[in-house]
Structures are given as structure tokens and as C-alpha cells.
Amino acid sequence: MSMPYRNGNIVWNATAWTGEMIRFLKVNFQTMTNQQLSRALDLRLTVTRNKLSELGLKRMELEYWCDDQVKFLKDNYKAMGDVAMMEIFKACWPKQKGWKRSAVHKKRKQLGLFRTPKEIHKIASRNSSKGGRSYTIDKNSSSKNMHPRWIAQQLAWRNKDLQTAILKHPEMISAGRSLIKLKRVIKQKQKNATGKV
DSSP: OOOOEETTEEOTTSOOOOHHHHHHHHHHTTTSOHHHHHHHTTOOHHHHHHHHHHTTOOSSOOOOOOHHHHHHHHHHTTTSOHHHHHHHHHHHSOOTTOOOHHHHHHHHHHTTOOOOHHHHHHHHHHHHSTTSHHHHHHHTOHHHHTOHHHHHHHHTTTOHHHHHHHHTOHHHHHHHHHHHHHHHHHHHHHHHHHTOO
């Protein structure tokens, strides 16, 4: 293998890329991970990544935040939670990979957009009021509403056949509901007695 040159000088620790190595990357980069490619070529992972980038070999196109998205985030982060903003981003700026709450949270942190405790409390209060996000989640909560299927799961954990059998007997569901309520009362009394909240 010939030594790589830069500005007429030998670069001792640089990789001398051959046409065969480059062809290997072009043929295999879609089906192999960067780690697999680097092992196959007996190279460091960063060397392989840099060459793939240099050759424009991308498995996916990164989707960057546009000015309108950043402006919306800056204008609304004090009044809206990250999940609510994420849903607006989904509707107004759909992207191939989709939106996640963590993407909104991460961008806020990068821009130094932090909420005060008062702003957080206001968002949380609105979400927990009737019709709010937390209220709806709470209203549909299986553990709070003790839906029959959830009770069967609690009584016969990881046993689908037994869960199906329990669901056929309303009296078992009723007894299970009473048992779970009793356990919760006992647990709460224990907490009160020890002073733990």
C-alpha cells in the first residue's frame, strides 16, 4: 500500500484509500453498519465515518430545524408543554423520521429556553384540568379505572390463558377489584404511619 501524501509530504498516520476500498464502501454502505465496514477494511470507525461523509454516502438525510420552527418554539415554550408543541410540529412540519418530545426538549436546551417553576406549574395545571392532556390520560388510565382486562392482568400476570378465563367470570373481576382496592388502602395507611409521602 502506498503512503498517503498531503501538500507533497508523507502523512504517516493517514489512511491510503485504494479504489478497491472505496468501491467496497459504495457497494456495502447501505447493508452494513459503519462498525461492520470499518472491521471489514481493518480501519478505525472514525476513519470510515469520515470517508463515508466525504463520499456523500448517507443512509438517511438529516432533517434540520427551519427558522419558522425555531421561532414557534421561542414564541410558545413558556405557555406550552413539549408534547403539545411536538404535536403542532407534526401537523405543521411533518418530517420523514417523525417528531418526538425529546427532539423539542433537546432543541429548547440547545437554545437555552428554560421555563420558570411558575411557567411549569401553569402548563401542568392547564394539562390536568378537564379536557387537558393529563386529565384525559388520567381519565383513561386502566390502573385508576380498573378496567376488567387490567384486573385480569394483575391477577394472572404473564398468563394469557388464565387472564382469558378470568374475564369470563365477572364475579372474579369484582373480587379482584376489591382485593386491589384493599391493598391500596393498606399501602396508603402504611405510608401515613411511617410519614412517607
